[in-house]
Amino acid sequence: MDTRVPQLSSAPLIDPFARAISYLRVSVTDRCDFRCVYCMSENMTFLPKADLLTLEELDRLCSRFVAMGVQKLRITGGEPLVRKGILTFFRAMSRHLDSGALQELTLTTNGSQLRKHAAELAECGVRRINVSLDTLDDAKFADITRWGRLAQVLDGITAAKEAGLRVKINAVALKGFNEDEQFSLTDWCAREGHDLTWIEVMPMGDLGNENRLDQYWALSDLRARYAQRFTVTDLPERTGGPARYVRLEETGQKIGFITPLTHNFCESCNRVRLTCTGELYMCLGQEDMADLRAPLRSGPDDAALEQAIRNAIARKPKGHDFDYSRQSVSGQMSRHMSHTGG
Ligand code: SAM
Ligand code: SF4
Numbered sequence: 494m495d496t497r498v499p500q501l502s503s504a505p506l507i508d509p510f511a512r513a514i515s516y517l518r519v520s521v522t523d524r525c526d527f528r529c530v531y532c533m534s535e536n537m538t539f540l541p542k543a544d545l546l547t548l549e550e551l552d553r554l555c556s557r558f559v560a561m562g563v564q565k566l567r568i569t570g571g572e573p574l575v576r577k578g579i580l581t582f583f584r585a586m587s588r589h590l591d592s593g594a595l596q597e598l599t600l601t602t603n604g605s606q607l608r609k610h611a612a613e614l615a616e617c618g619v620r621r622i623n624v625s626l627d628t629l630d631d632a633k634f635a636d637i638t639r640w641g642r643l644a645q646v647l648d649g650i651t652a653a654k655e656a657g658l659r660v661k662i663n664a665v666a667l668k669g670f671n672e673d674e675q676f677s678l679t680d681w682c683a684r685e686g687h688d689l690t691w692i693e694v695m696p697m698g699d700l701g702n703e704n705r706l707d708q709y710w711a712l713s714d715l716r717a718r719y720a721q722r723f724t725v726t727d728l729p730e731r732t733g734g735p736a737r738y739v740r741l742e743e744t745g746q747k748i749g750f751i752t753p754l755t756h757n758f759c760e761s762c763n764r765v766r767l768t769c770t771g772e773l774y775m776c777l778g779q780e781d782m783a784d785l786r787a788p789l790r791s792g793p794d795d796a797a798l799e800q801a802i803r804n805a806i807a808r809k810p811k812g813h814d815f816d817y818s819r820q821s822v823s824g825q826m827s828r829h830m831s832h833t834g835g
Pocket of ligand 1: 602603664
């Protein structure tokens, strides 16, 4: 793999609404060892391997973004840790941490492979990771992930802690599923020293058997329930994304709420998403995307690639179209989260 640090480009990536693009989320595979009901259907057809960017191509593309001012890289999927050789890619990206061009290299994972990879991730400069975990009940975990085993994930989280990684738990808030675990999950995170963020379920993909409106549990309701038990203080912290944070004063815990269905974060959006086939989505909630694989494969010179990235950023829309307010799912996206990488 290329070990050169790319030349810093003169112009940073600024979109038409004067937002600097400093955060790239990269899906490195559409495959996964789980089949979470809100994310995938049971019988998924995955992409042919030839469609996927190779690890070398991912390196070249991410390095180009870093050269153009991206400071935070989040690796996701599908399940990023099931991609063969993915630690080679993390190792390669760590050179941008060493050079100071990249400030954070991180990943979102279901945790199943952490026992195997946590120590090496830490060696590659990863400091914090997000682990998705919706329930602490064995049977419910098996139900929601279809193929997952809770014990394996909890062991993976332990391995991450042992390797010195900070863990943030992401839980999708699902009505009638984990409503009764709001406090037990919160208490467990407090005991284990993990931050916790709740995610509102999003209308992604046509999964057939699940009714998104039935599962929808408004995070304002979770917040109100916290307020009955704790003193809840809003924190000013903003990440340029849909997360808002509060502190539970009695425990000192920081709790996040990701409400992608609201529009109130778009004005500060600093991120774009790359799929494992090299499509760049400028907004999670819009269909528009730019193909970066063709310019990438057109030759070894990065000029065409850089121009394609700039053209794409020039099309970044002001905001997205999700809306549950009329009790019908409008703005529904046909692609799955595992495609754009959550
Ligand atoms: N496999 C990894 C994992 O589960 O963390 C990374 C990819 S997964 C697509 C990223 C995040 O998207 C997970 O936290 C998952 O819970 C979330 N997610 C998937 N489908 C979703 C949906 N329909 N609504 C809200 N969040 C969703
Ligand atoms: Fe896999 Fe993550 Fe989707 Fe679950 S949410 S099926 S773990 S990609």
